[in-house]
Amino acid sequence: MFSKTSQNVRNDRIEGRWRTLFLVMTALLILPVVIILTLLIIRGGPAITWEFISGFPIKGMTQGGIFPALMGTIFLVSLGLVFSVPLGIAAAIYLSEYASDNKLTRIINLAIINLAGVPSIVHALFGLGAFVLFMEFGTSILAASLTLAIMALPVVIVATKESLEAVPYAFREACWSLGATKWQTIRKIVLPNAVSGILTGVILEVSRTAGETAPIMFTGAAFFLPFLPESVYDQTMALSLHLFVVATQVPNVPESLPYGVALLLIMLVLLMNALSIGFRVRFRSKKKW
Amino acid sequence: MGKLPIPEPQIMWRVALVDNSKNENPFGEVISMEHHIDDPSNDSTPKNAVETTDLSLWYGSFQALFNVNFKVKQGLVTSLIGPSGCGKSTLLRSVNRINERFGYVRTEGQVHVLGQDIYAPTVDKTQVRSQIGMVFQRPNPLPVTIRKNILFGYHLKNPGRVAASVEDELVEKSLREVLLWDDLKDKLNHSALSLSLEQQQKLCIARLLPVKPKVILMDEPCSALDPEATAAIEDLIWDLRGEYTILIVTHNMAQARRASDECAFMLMGKMVEHGKTEDIFVTPDHQQTADYIEGKFG
Numbered sequence: 021m022f023s024k025t026s027q028n029v030r031n032d033r034i035e036g037r038w039r040t041l042f043l044v045m046t047a048l049l050i051l052p053v054v055i056i057l058t059l060l061i062i063r064g065g066p067a068i069t070w071e072f073i074s075g076f077p078i079k080g081m082t083q084g085g086i087f088p089a090l091m092g093t094i095f096l097v098s099l100g101l102v103f104s105v106p107l108g109i110a111a112a113i114y115l116s117e118y119a120s121d122n123k124l125t126r127i128i129n130l131a132i133i134n135l136a137g138v139p140s141i142v143h144a145l146f147g148l149g150a151f152v153l154f155m156e157f158g159t160s161i162l163a164a165s166l167t168l169a170i171m172a173l174p175v176v177i178v179a180t181k182e183s184l185e186a187v188p189y190a191f192r193e194a195c196w197s198l199g200a201t202k203w204q205t206i207r208k209i210v211l212p213n214a215v216s217g218i219l220t221g222v223i224l225e226v227s228r229t230a231g232e233t234a235p236i237m238f239t240g241a242a243f244f245l246p247f248l249p250e251s252v253y254d255q256t257m258a259l260s261l262h263l264f265v266v267a268t269q270v271p272n273v274p275e276s277l278p279y280g281v282a283l284l285l286i287m288l289v290l291l292m293n294a295l296s297i298g299f300r301v302r303f304r305s306k307k308k309w
Numbered sequence: 310m311g312k313l314p315i316p317e318p319q320i321m322w323r324v325a326l327v328d329n330s331k332n333e334n335p336f337g338e339v340i341s342m343e344h345h346i347d348d349p350s351n352d353s354t355p356k357n358a359v360e361t362t363d364l365s366l367w368y369g370s371f372q373a374l375f376n377v378n379f380k381v382k383q384g385l386v387t388s389l390i391g392p393s394g395c396g397k398s399t400l401l402r403s404v405n406r407i408n409e410r411f412g413y414v415r416t417e418g419q420v421h422v423l424g425q426d427i428y429a430p431t432v433d434k435t436q437v438r439s440q441i442g443m444v445f446q447r448p449n450p451l452p453v454t455i456r457k458n459i460l461f462g463y464h465l466k467n468p469g470r471v472a473a474s475v476e477d478e479l480v481e482k483s484l485r486e487v488l489l490w491d492d493l494k495d496k497l498n499h500s501a502l503s504l505s506l507e508q509q510q511k512l513c514i515a516r517l518l519p520v521k522p523k524v525i526l527m528d529e530p531c532s533a534l535d536p537e538a539t540a541a542i543e544d545l546i547w548d549l550r551g552e553y554t555i556l557i558v559t560h561n562m563a564q565a566r567r568a569s570d571e572c573a574f575m576l577m578g579k580m581v582e583h584g585k586t587e588d589i590f591v592t593p594d595h596q597q598t599a600d601y602i603e604g605k606f607g
């Protein structure tokens with residue numbers, strides 16, 4: 021009654037084929053990542069020394085360190101965060117907790133999701149037009165950060181909305197039934213339970229903007245500056261642009277230099293991702309629903 | 310810049326504030342009332358705690374309640390029965406205005422709680438909700454500690470610092486009233502979500518008590534519980550009877566019969582019949598009521 025029939029045998033064979041196919045696809049996907057990382061570590065690893073991280077570029081950027089670029093990226097990303105995080109979280113709270121579910125809200129939500137898919141070069145040109153020229157910030161850290169912020173906003177909003185919506189509705193209802201206003205409910209129950217998700221989303225977004233080149237190229241990142249910026253109206257170097265420059269624009273660069281810059285950039289991004297995964301794991305273990 | 314004139318902390322002032330809040334009327338207006346009836350069954354004409362007048366309610370274009378006239382007597386347990394979808398929850402939820410979270414809900418008619426129109430423009434709906442407690446079908450303690458759950462409503466009504474001794478007393482009193490104190494007194498700082506469902510539901514009742522609600526609404530409070538826990542909650546409801554007016558929705562005929570003073574039967578958004586529980590179950594006026602009680606439809 022329970023023995024294998026020819027139909028079972030055929031099913032097993034088909035099952036095996038699909039399994040193999042999916043496995044191969046996964047391997048093909050992972051392989052390039054592994055190759056890139058290995059190559060970067062082998063070629064760029066030796067370049068990464070303390071002098072490389074803390075020194076200024078010298079001899080037409082063919083030698084020396086990348087300190088101003090590293091600092092520039094940190095400035096740009098952090099200032100971008102200062103703009104995008106409060107704004108994004110506030111907008112997400114409004115959209116998911118206050119806005120009534122009507123056509124307009126749905127259109128806005130759709131627009132935000134689509135904004136996240138706008139190519140970064142479009143944001144770059146918008147930043148150039150709006151911040152550099154119209155608002156007369158010039159090519160500056162301020163203009164570049166604002167451009168990065170605009171680019172990050174939709175992602176911050178979507179991540180925040182998702183984390184807010186993951187907090188069970190029953191909690192809100194319980195709060196309201198005890199006489200809490202919407203804001204009291206958000207502050208005491210919803211936000212504390214959504215904060216891990218929001219943080220995860222924000223950090224992931226940071227790691228993404230840290231690597232962006234186009235949006236800052238037109239708005240505030242400089243080809244080469246032998247000093248650190250003094251105010252937000254100065255230009256700055258940035259890692260991503262520096263990588264592009266030493267890899268394609270400068271002659272006689274030793275091979276290990278661009279690899280070193282790339283490795284450093286990837287390490288920065290991976291560090292951020294690891295941080296966000298760490299948060300997620302830590303908070304998830306505390307949740308009980 | 311000069312210094313801001315910060316008033317000296319005044320002890321008397323604080324006391325006066327606290328005192329004030331005790332005398333405060335349910336929804337911020339002046340009315341006089343008595344709501345402590347020691348033995349409701351001896352009171353021949355109990356007052357109405359809840360009274361709806363021609364209450365109709367629409368979800369968008371769908372009408373869920375049709376001219377419901379319903380009086381819930383003070384201090385009694387009133388059960389609300391009827392087939393699924395007949396509007397029991399809707400009626401219950403219009404008594405604490407929690408239905409309004411949906412933008413598309415429209416209400417006509419009046420709901421008076423202890424003599425006050427809770428839909429009047431001067432009424433604040435957070436006041437309504439805090440003084441008309443609600444227990445939900447699925448126990449929904451907040452994801453904070455047991456202690457914070459109990460004090461949540463109290464802190465909303467009494468912002469600012471509350472002496473720890475006052476808090477301790479409230480927590481103990483509330484937990485004792487729902488018979489949880491002995492089990493939970495050593496884990497007040499544990500998460501409320503770690504409790505059993507029965508304990509969670511009792512906690513959900515306990516957290517209503519510190520704000521001294523006038524009316525407690527319960528929407529199928531036992532349907533997520535096993536028979537033993539159900540019996541425990543029923544006992545508890547019976548204990549709270551008298552001090553609180555309880556309106557309870559149930560699908561469980563046996564429960565309505567043994568655990569309520571009065572019973573109301575609804576059908577398709579209309580109030581069919583309302584009377585003493587024994588009358589409804591033994592000699593209902595309407596055939597539909599009899600059929601429903603006998604389980605001919607559900």
Ligand SMILES: Nc1ncnc2c1ncn2[C@@H]1O[C@H](COP(=O)(O)OP(=O)(O)OP(=O)(O)O)[C@@H](O)[C@H]1O
Nearest residue numbers: 368371373391392393394395396397398399400411
């Ligand atoms: N939020 C809502 N939006 C639209 N229609 C609703 C909503 N809530 C309830 N309804 C409708 O209103 C009617 C009454 O629903 P209600 O939940 O009050 O019934 P109920 O008697 O509590 O049923 P049950 O015994 O299943 O809980 C139903 O037909 C239901 O479909």
Ligand SMILES: [Mg+2]
Nearest residue numbers: 397398399528
């Ligand atoms: Mg219901």
